[in-house]
Amino acid sequence: MKSLSELEVIRDRMQDEIAIRSGKGDIHIVVGMGTCGIEAGARDVLNAFVEGIEKEGLRNTVTVTQEACEGKCEMEPIVTVAEKSGRNTKYVKMTAEKALRVIAEHVKGGKPVADYMA
Amino acid sequence: MDEISLHILDIAENSVKAGAKNVVIEINESDKLVSVVITDDGRGMDGATLRKAMSADPFLPERAGSGRGIPLLKNAAEQTGGEISVISHEGSGTSVSAVFVKESDDFIPLGDAAATVASLFAGAPDTDIRYKHSFPAGGETRTVGYDTKDLRKAVRDGSVPLVSAYLTVRDSIREEYEKIRKILTCEDGGSLLA
Numbered sequence: 001m002k003s004l005s006e007l008e009v010i011r012d013r014m015q016d017e018i019a020i021r022s023g024k025g026d027i028h029i030v031v032g033m034g035t036c037g038i039e040a041g042a043r044d045v046l047n048a049f050v051e052g053i054e055k056e057g058l059r060n061t062v063t064v065t066q067e068a069c070e071g072k073c074e075m076e077p078i079v080t081v082a083e084k085s086g087r088n089t090k091y092v093k094m095t096a097e098k099a100l101r102v103i104a105e106h107v108k109g110g111k112p113v114a115d116y117m118a
Numbered sequence: 119m120d121e122i123s124l125h126i127l128d129i130a131e132n133s134v135k136a137g138a139k140n141v142v143i144e145i146n147e148s149d150k151l152v153s154v155v156i157t158d159d160g161r162g163m164d165g166a167t168l169r170k171a172m173s174a175d176p177f178l179p180e181r182a183g184s185g186r187g188i189p190l191l192k193n194a195a196e197q198t199g200g201e202i203s204v205i206s207h208e209g210s211g212t213s214v215s216a217v218f219v220k221e222s223d224d225f226i227p228l229g230d231a232a233a234t235v236a237s238l239f240a241g242a243p244d245t246d247i248r249y250k251h252s253f254p255a256g257g258e259t260r261t262v263g264y265d266t267k268d269l270r271k272a273v274r275d276g277s278v279p280l281v282s283a284y285l286t287v288r289d290s291i292r293e294e295y296e297k298i299r300k301i302l303t304c305e306d307g308g309s310l311l312a
Contacts, residue, residue, distance in 0.1 A: 047288075066241040
């Protein structure tokens with residue numbers, strides 16, 4: 001059970017993120033989390049993206065969500081980066097390490113990582 | 119899958135897809151066995167669907183909704199000399215149980231349970247998850263538990279932001295395991311008899 005002050009810390013931490021839930025974020029990162037994705041390592045990819053977004057202070061503008069199997073099992077883990085501009089980038093065979101580069105070059109730098117694309 | 123917690127994530131995702139509002143993950147570990155039970159209050163399966171879920175080929179590519187999760191779990195448990203059982207009632211929910219034998223060469227570790235529960239909750243923030251893991255350590259049975267309903271109490275309008283939710287759930291569970299590790303290694307100055 002959490003103490004009152006611990007709950008307050010959690011609440012404050014979440015305040016700036018409420019806007020994201022209503023879809024006002026600039027960038028949506030979608031990680032495939034079907035059976036194939038989980039088998040191929042998607043959970044650790046999701047973990048890396050969440051950690052990276054937190055570390056870079058991007059909680060206010062970037063959401064991370066999950067989707068089910070797409071049917072292309074040999075390409076998993078699959079991560080789609082959807083931007084407000086309408087540009088959608090699909091990354092395949094992702095790893096926790098590759099997630100860091102996607103955050104640095106694409107999410108922060110605005111330039112998709114061609115090496116990791118489908 | 120090389121961790122039991124990855125199987126748990128997969129099966130619990132089924133629960134979410136079946137419309138579960140509550141998912142309970144209970145792991146009971148003894149010296150010889152790891153017993154996992156995942157119970158949900160989703161829509162459940164009728165006889166035909168259940169038979170199909172139990173008999174699907176775990177190694178064929180998945181088509182949306184056909185579900186290899188249960189056969190994969192069955193395979194993993196049986197390889198260690200264990201077994202699974204599935205109880206499901208249409209309209210009430212489903213309970214999937216699996217037993218793994220620790221001394222088998224094919225035994226896979228529990229792995230990163232904190233990341234599993236965090237991923238599950240972040241992917242389905244309207245579903246509550248109760249996690250409990252009991253295991254023997256230092257001559258006693260230790261328990262790590264987490265209930266996402268506690269997290270909800272911290273958020274005013276009941277809607278949970280995803281990045282914060284993921285990290286809070288993951289780190290809270292990690293902290294519980296860490297507390298036990300510290301007790302066992304006497305890091306906090308306590309003794310094994312504490």
